[in-house]
Amino acid sequence: MTAQLKPDTWTPICTTNDLVPDSGVAAKIDNQQIALFYLPDEHRVYALANKDPFSNANVIARGLTGDLQGKTVVASPLYKQHFSLEDGQCLEDDSVRLDTWPARIEGDHVYISIQ
Amino acid sequence: MTQRQQLVIIGNGMVGHHFAESFRQQAGADAWQVHIVGEEHHSAYDRVHLSEYFQGKGHAELALGTLDGYREAGIEAHLGVKADHIDRQAKTVTLSNGDTLAYDKLVLATGSYPFVPPIPGHEAERCFVYRTLDDLDAIRSAAAEGTTGVVIGGGLLGLEAANALKSLGLHTHVIEFAPRLMPVQLDDDAGQVLRAKIEELGVTVHTQTATQSIDTLDDGRLQLNFAEGDPLTTDVLVFSAGIRPQDALGRDCDLDMGERGGICVNNHCQTSDPDIYAIGEVALWDQKIFGLVAPGYRMAEAAAAHLDGGEAPFLGADMSTKLKLLGVDVGSIGDAHAASSGAISFRYNNEAKGVYKKIVTSADGKRLLGAILVGDNSVYDTLLQYHLNDIELPAEPDSLILPTSDATPALGVDALPDTATICSCLNVTKGDIVGAVDGGCCSVGDVKSETDASTGCGGCAAMLKDVVDATLEARGIEVDHSLCEHFSHTRQELYHLVLVEEIKTFDELIQHHGQGRGCDICKPAVASVLASVWNELVHDEPHVKLQDTNDTFLANMQKDGTYSIVPRIAGGEITPDKLLVIGQVAKDYNLYTKITGGQRIDLFGAQLHQLPDIWQTLIDAGFETGHAYGKSVRTVKSCVGSTWCRYGVQDSVGMAILLENRYKGLRAPHKLKFAVSGCTRECAEAQSKDIGVIATENGWNLYVCGNGGMKPRHADLFATDLDDVTLIKTIDRLLMFYIRTADRLQRTARWMENLEGGLDYLKDVILNDSLGINADLEAQMERVIDTYQCEWKATLEDEEKLKRFRTFVNSPEEDDNVVFVQERDQIRPATDDEKQNLIATA
Known part of the structure; x- marks a missing residue:
């Protein structure tokens, strides 16, 4: 079954055991595919749209993380554009931005919010 | 409205026309009324391809512009009239139809006229020159009833004219006063080769032949009488004995002239009267007349810029030429006759094939001063780049012209012409990249944003980097060899x-x-x-x-986010049972199957979560991962070899399997492809691989650093007649040395080209152990081979690793954005439009 997205609340999405350090996994809430990136040194999870706008394929979660020009980024595995984990902004194209959602780790669980 | 200034161009040939076009593009062009005067009735046409007129092209096809084009551009064309006189005081030009054109600035582009030697009888009715369409019409009608044609002059234009006569169906003779054809561009040997080739085509060549008189016979035909030998009877005679500048207008109005003709010009192509310019074959620059169209165009551009207050000075031009004469390649570069002091020549002469190649180098053998090519122009571009860019020659300069399969030194990106396409997806040339660097781009990233180069398939990334680095270096900018912003190391x-x-x-x-x-x-x-x-x-x-995602999931991501799977099929050898397994897996999981270039089978369309199940089936059946996803050893292609083939001399399949199993999984700076052929027929195409092995009667010949792909490179012969053990040791060392010293994403071909000392250095290191590291290289390879594990097998045994192979961590659903349609009885990814339709009709 798929978790339900509830407004204004933190929705549990997976456990920390599902995450891969310094890397991404994909999750699905309703019909939204979400890429989750876990950076252990910040003890933080970032949630971005999983659809790569340049290929229209759901692959963002399978990109490499890193930092570029002072921003923490993920590189699309298909055509290698970089997106800021913080706000989804594409570094190569100002007009492209991925949706992002607040996410947090509490205990063993990972939550995201639509706010 | 202020009165527009008057610009008069005399001459509507290729150069005059190019001037009009160039001037129109100047910022201040609108302030001028432009007139162009042409003696011919035709508007400007391509004189270089004149002989094609006889092959069916008309004026329309050869024309460079049209009268309508001139009208639209506001240019007034006066065609079929001659400029008779220039009055520099009144600043007017008088035309043969009585009109007078006033000018503020005047451009002389009157070109040249064919020189006709004053042989008695040269004015006979059937004597022609070869310059204009009218000339060609006259030649054609004279030839209509005839069988024989003669050209006097065996230079470049004379052979063009001979080609024209031949295409009219005439039995053609070429008469040259000098001891060889094309005496200006070729030496004796080259002239001899060219002569043999041309005679093979049915043209009779007479060298060292002086025509003393021309008689008109009673039937109208001509008889040529020579100093020695029998007279020759012909229907048509064409003079092509050189050109002379058509400079009478300049002489009449007292412009400064050269001693042997030509109107003197400065770097802006201004004559001694600053209001009068001269360009093309009528202009004498630095005591030189340039009888080629390209320098004429550069002069036109220089004059056009200067007229508009700009500057694009003409500073001379290279007179190297490459052309096909009567279908024969001829090339001449720079100092073809080794006239420079201390110059050394290297010659290759193949009489059987009719190929002659000569290079002329400086005394130290480091610079290319000139070259002659007949019968094969394939190295012309490379040689010209060496010459024009003053690139240091390889240690053995003659290797450039010798026809061996090994060690024809390739040039780095420096030598690529600006027109060379670097990124074929986005059609970005080397010139575009150089332009971007000159426009301020200082990194590959900058150049990518500016030109879009390497933003398509990305296959050109390494070459793009080479071009950017080389350009920066050439501009004196220190090139940052940092891997990226995180490491300042290579x-x-x-x-x-x-x-x-x-x-x-x-x-x-x-x-x-x-x-x-x-x-x-x-x-x-x-x-x-x-x-x-x-x-x-x-x-x-x-x-x-x-x-990368491919290495993470041990599969190759495709455009829709699904993966393809390539099991190892070492040497391309597979049992029927294993084939059945692959077929069954493809059926069970509905995968698209295709045979790859490396003799294996690729299965497309698997989603992430399907990969472990698919691989479990494959591994249970005895397959291993094929590493198609890695920058690592891919396949060892082979022919069937001595086991079955009646020509084979060694067991190529056995060797291929041995090599593939030895090096499988070896990670390298880029992918590695091998092949083994069982005899010199080379059915496995080993000479296009990083490592190519070809069987001989006595063992194996090893070829290295070949490359297919976007910039193919023929592999170099590295060692001959090796036994199995030596072959493998040599490959061990070479691969490990490559892994240690190559750049990121640098294939072996580019690696070797960039090694200082190239192939010879590499042989020294690997075969002679010049660095004393071979034992070390072998030991390291042994260690890698000993620790090989099948990555898929290890993954399937590890729950922790398997958990990554989930499409979603919180749901067992599949990615519903992955949609297939059927094509040729298999699946393929649906296009965006097809997906929309499927949703609409669902």
Whole structure:
């Protein structure tokens, strides 16, 4: 079954055991595919749209993380554009931005919010 | 409205026309009324391809512009009239129809006229020159009833004219006063080869032949009488004995003239009267007349810019030429006659094939001063680049013209012409990239944003980097060889740090020698180095976050986010049972199947979560991973070899399987492709591979550093008649040396081209152990081979690793954005439109 997205609340999405350090996994809430990136040194999870706008394929979660020009980024595995984990902004194209959602780790669980 | 200034161009040939076009593009062009005067009735046409007129092209096809084009551009064309006189005081030009044109500025582009030697009888009715369409019409009608044609003059234009006569169906003779054809461009040997080739085509060549008189016979035909030998009877005679500048207008109005004709001009193509310019074959620059169209065009551009107050000075031009004369390649570069002091010549003369090649170098053998090519122009561009760019020649300059399969030194990107396409997806040329650098781009990233180069398939990334680096270096800008913003080291330096300091993880390396988190450039590069040195599994905990998606999931991501699967089929040998397994897997999982270029089978369209199940089936049936996803050894292609083939001299399949199993999984700076052929027929195409092995009666010949792909390179013969053990040792060393010293994503071909000393150096290191590292290289290869594990087998045994193979961590659903349609009885990804339709009709 798929978790339900509830407004204004933190929705549990997976456990920390599902995450891969310094890397991404994909999750699905309703019909939204979400890429989750876990950076252990910040003890933080970032949630971005999983659809790569340049290929229209759901692959963002399978990109490499890193930092570029002072921003923490993920590189699309298909055509290698970089997106800021913080706000989804594409570094190569100002007009492209991925949706992002607040996410947090509490205990063993990972939550995201639509706010 | 202010009165527009008057600009008069005399001459509507190629150069006059090009001037009009160039001037129109100047910023201030609108302030001028332009007139162009042409003596011919036709508007400007392509004189270089004049002989095509006889092959069916008309004026329309050869024309450079049209009268309508001139009208639209506001240019007043006066065609079929001659400019008779220039009055420099009144600033007017008088035309043959009585009109007078006033000018503020005047451009003389009157070109040249064919020189007709004053042989008695040269004015006979059937004597012609070869310059204009009218000339050609006259020749054609005179030839209509005839069988024989003669050209006097065996130079470049004379042979063009001969071609024209031949295409009219005439039996054609060429008469040359000098001892050889094309005396200006060729030497005796080259002239001899060209003569033989041309005679093969049915043209009779008479050299060292002086025509003393021309008689008109009673039937109208001509008889040529020579100083020696029998007279020759012909229907048509064409003079092509050189050109002279058509400079009478300049002489009449007292412009400064050259002693042997031509109107003197400065670097802006201004004559001694600053209001009068001269361009093309009528202009004498630095005591030289340029009888080619390209320098004429450059002069036109110089004059057009200067007239508008700008500056694009003409500073001379290279007179090298490459052309096909009567279908025969002829090339001449620079100092073809080795006239420079101390010049040395190298010659190759193949009488059987009719190929002659000569290069002329400086006394130290380092610079190319000139060259002559007949019968084969394939190296012309390379030689010209050496000459024009003053590139240092290889240690053995003659290797450039010798027809051996090994060691024809390829040029680096420096030598590519500006028109060379670097990125074929986005059609970006080397010139575009150089332009971007000159426009302020200082990095590959900048150039990518500016030109879009390498933003398509990305296959040109390495070459793009080479061009950018070379351009920056040429501009005196220090090139940053940093791998990326996190490491100020090259891949080679990082390799040494890892090896010497025994660094086992990325985190350790970046902590001590880098900064930040890393990125999609340095992470996979370091992962590859770590794998080459320590050979830990690429998806072991500390390394998994470094891998590209393909290495992470041990499969090749396709455009829709699905993966393709390539099991290893070593040497291309597979049992029927295994074939059945592959077929069954493809059926069970509805995968698209295709045979690859490397003699194996690729299965497309698997989603992430399907990969482990598919691989379990394959591994149970005895398959291993094929590493198609890795920068590593791919396949060893082979022919069937001596086991079955009646020509084979060694067991190529056996050797291919041995090599593939030995090097499988070896991580390298880029992919590695091998092939083994069982005889010299070379059915496995080993000479296009990184490592190519070809059987001989006595063992194996080893070829290295070949490359298919976007910039193919023929492999070099590295060692001959090796036994099995020596062959493998040699490959061990070579591969490990490549892994240690190559740049990121540099194939062996580019690696060797960039090694100082190239092939000879590489032979010295690997065959003669000149660096004393061979034992070390072999030991390291042995270690990598001993620690080989099938990555898929290891993954399937590890629950922790398997958990990554989930499409969603919180749902067993599939990705509903992956949609297939049927094509030729198999699946393929649906296009966006097809997906929309499927949703609409669902």
